[in-house]
Structure formats: C-alpha cells, structure tokens
Amino acid sequence: MGGRLPDPHPSGGLPSQVTIWEVGARDGLQNEAATVDVAVKAEFLDRLAAAGLSVLEATSFVHPGWVPQLADASDLLATLQRRRGVRYPVLVPNERGLVRALQAGVDDIAVFASATESFAQRNLNRSLDDQFTMFEAVVGKARAEGMRVRGYVSMCFGDPWEGPVSVGQVVEVGRRLLALGCEQLSLGDTIGVATPGHVEVLLERFARAGVGGDTVAVHFHDTYGQALSNTLAALRCGVTCVDASAGGLGGCPYAESATGNLATEDLVWMLDGLGIVHGVDLDALVETSGWMARRLGRPSPSRVVRALVG
Ligand code: HMG
Numbered sequence: 001m002g003g004r005l006p007d008p009h010p011s012g013g014l015p016s017q018v019t020i021w022e023v024g025a026r027d028g029l030q031n032e033a034a035t036v037d038v039a040v041k042a043e044f045l046d047r048l049a050a051a052g053l054s055v056l057e058a059t060s061f062v063h064p065g066w067v068p069q070l071a072d073a074s075d076l077l078a079t080l081q082r083r084r085g086v087r088y089p090v091l092v093p094n095e096r097g098l099v100r101a102l103q104a105g106v107d108d109i110a111v112f113a114s115a116t117e118s119f120a121q122r123n124l125n126r127s128l129d130d131q132f133t134m135f136e137a138v139v140g141k142a143r144a145e146g147m148r149v150r151g152y153v154s155m156c157f158g159d160p161w162e163g164p165v166s167v168g169q170v171v172e173v174g175r176r177l178l179a180l181g182c183e184q185l186s187l188g189d190t191i192g193v194a195t196p197g198h199v200e201v202l203l204e205r206f207a208r209a210g211v212g213g214d215t216v217a218v219h220f221h222d223t224y225g226q227a228l229s230n231t232l233a234a235l236r237c238g239v240t241c242v243d244a245s246a247g248g249l250g251g252c253p254y255a256e257s258a259t260g261n262l263a264t265e266d267l268v269w270m271l272d273g274l275g276i277v278h279g280v281d282l283d284a285l286v287e288t289s290g291w292m293a294r295r296l297g298r299p300s301p302s303r304v305v306r307a308l309v310g
C-alpha cells in the first residue's frame with residue numbers, strides 16, 4: 001500500500017493553503033450503529049494527529065440519550081493525550097454541555113444551528129428562533145472563558161422535510177450566529193444535495209453580506225457524490241477551511257438521508273493534485289482509515305482509501 005500520489009497540476013484562482021477540519025471522530029462516529037470503545041476513539045484521534053491533521057473535532061457534549069455513541073465524551077477527553085499545536089474542538093448545544101466541556105478542559109467548541117424550522121425541532125428540540133436563545137448563553141460564556149467558538153449551519157442546501165431552503169434564510173441564520181460571537185461559520189450540506197452552482201450562489205450571498213471566505217468553512221456530506229465538486233467550487237470562492245471525515249465516515253442521526261462526509265483522503269488527493277498545501281500525510285491517513293474500518297467491521301466508502309488499499 002501507499003506511495004502513489006497524483007501528479008501536481010496547479011490551477012488558477014485557488015488558495016495556496018487549506019485547513020482540513022477533521023470531523024471523523026464526531027460526525028463519523030456519532031452515526032455508527034456499533035459502540036466504539038473509548039480507547040479506540042482516543043487512538044483514532046491520535047493517529048489522525050500523527051498523520052498531520054491539526055484540527056480534530058473530537059466529540060459532542062450533547063444529551064447522552066440523543067447521541068449515545070458520544071455519551072463517553074468526558075471519558076474520551078480524559079483518556080486522550082492532547083498534542084501541542086493540535087486543536088480538539090467539540091460540539092456543545094447548551095449551557096449544560098458547556099459546563100461538561102469546561103470540566104473536561106476543552107477550549108474550542110462549536111454550536112450547531114439549523115437553517116430550517118423542521119431540523120431545529122428534530123435536532124435541538126427548539127424552534128428556529130429558540131435555538132439562538134440557547135446558543136446566546138453558550139457563546140457568551142464560552143467567549144468570556146477565552147474559548148474559540150465555531151457556528152455550524154445545517155440544511156444549507158435543502159431539507160428532507162421542507163425541501164428547498166432559500167439562500168437568504170441561510171445567510172440570516174449565519175449572520176445571527178456571528179452576531180452572537182461565533183468566529184467562524186461552517187455551512188453544512190447535511191443531506192448532500194448541494195451542487196457547485198448552488199455553493200457559489202450561497203457563498204456569493206454571504207460575501208455580499210460582508211462574510212467572506214476567511215470566515216466561512218464548508219461541510220459537505222457525499223450522499224449524491226457531489227462533495228468534492230462542491231468543495232472545489234467553494235475553494236474557487238475563497239474558502240480555505242474544509243470539513244472532511246477520515247475514510248468518509250459520517251451522517252447525522254436526526255436526518256436519515258444524511259450519509260458520510262466528504263472523505264478526508266479524497267480531499268487530500270485533490271489538494272495534492274492541485275499543489276495546495278494541507279500538511280497531511282496521505283499514506284498515514286489511509287492506514288488509519290483502514291485500521292478504523294477493521295474496527296467498525298465494514299470497508300471505508302472513500303474512493304481513495306479503496307484505490308490505495310485494494
Ligand atoms: P432537551 O431534551 O430539550 O433538553 O434536549 P432540556 O434542556 O429540556 O434538558 C432535559 C434534560 O437533559 C435535563 O436533565 C438536562 O440536564 C439534560 P434533567 O434536569 O431532566 O435531569 N441535558 C443534558 N445532559 C447532558 N448534556 C447536555 C444536556 N442538555 C440537557 N448537553 C438538546 C435539547 C439540545 C440537549 C438535545 O436536543 C440534544 O442533545 N441534541 C443534539 C443532537 C445532535 O447531537 N445531533 C447531531 C449533531 S448536529 C450534526 O451532526 C450536523 C453537523 O454535522 C452539520 C451538518 O452536517 O449539517 C454539525
């Protein structure tokens with residue numbers, strides 16, 4: 001295995017460097033039927049850090065009954081050897097979650113809003129407006145504690161219950177998160193229905209609202225095989241932070257049509273081909289995803305993992 005890399009051919013209008021926000025341990029494992037042992041999660045995160053990933057979304061401090069797969073969040077953070085220079089953000093929905101995160105020594109969190117009423121109800125048990133009331137207290141206290149705070153927006157490109165989602169509605173939710181004190185937005189295509197033109201329209205609308213590529217990350221699920229094309233469209237719009245999950249693990253337990261995220265290996269392959277700096281060792285990453293796939297008992301859906309391992 002290993003040793004193969006794409007022949008680099010840079011293309012104009014793209015950033016020279018991209019930060020990969022690795023969500024496999026959170027978005028990936030939150031959706032696994034099997035419960036993954038806390039020691040395996042800690043080793044997964046450490047292998048990802050050793051492969052060069054510098055932002056590792058580790059887990060969620062949500063209600064343990066809502067996402068039992070991540071009920072071990074406190075244990076995981078106690079077990080994990082956090083490396084210097086690596087960020088380990090966690091999801092926090094409310095003040096109870098923030099207290100738990102602070103007790104675990106977390107200094108980097110993400111709140112997660114919905115662009116639609118239906119998903120706010122299903123994912124947060126709140127109305128669209130009430131989600132901001134819940135986040136207001138979290139973001140204010142977190143910032144006062146010196147934490148970094150990201151704000152996710154889910155269902156940015158379509159919602160399984162409501163259908164199309166207007167660009168204006170997404171921009172409004174994003175602006176409200178920034179107004180609360182979030183330093184970065186991550187625009188989620190929770191069910192993977194986005195296509196590149198839609199990505200461009202949304203990012204242009206954010207840019208016109210004063211929210212540029214330095215403030216926005218993209219979070220694509222690969223349900224319809226569009227995640228990589230959508231990422232390229234976002235890079236062309238000036239985005240420099242891309243969410244991905246090792247081996248393409250992932251989904252959302254409260255949105256059944258959501259499948260895995262953009263696979264980190266597929267992203268790395270494209271970035272290497274474009275000559276864009278990202279800091280990740282592809283062989284070490286592929287080996288880690290193969291190791292995790294054996295623990296989960298099913299092959300990785302990543303095309304690059306399959307090509308390099310098979
Ligand atoms: P709720 O039932 O409305 O909570 O859930 P509540 O505020 O009414 O509290 C009820 C009880 O739960 C209380 O206990 C609280 O203390 C407890 P009691 O006093 O009755 O004994 N509780 C908690 N316990 C531990 N940790 C907590 C916590 N909060 C309350 N944090 C809540 C509201 C937000 C908690 C719930 O809806 C929830 O946990 N939702 C999370 C769902 C989730 O994690 N979804 C997946 C992540 S989002 C995603 O994947 C999308 C993303 O990837 C982007 C994309 O793809 O688009 C980010």
Ligand code: MG
Pocket residue numbers: 027188190219221251252
């Ligand atoms: Mg997601």
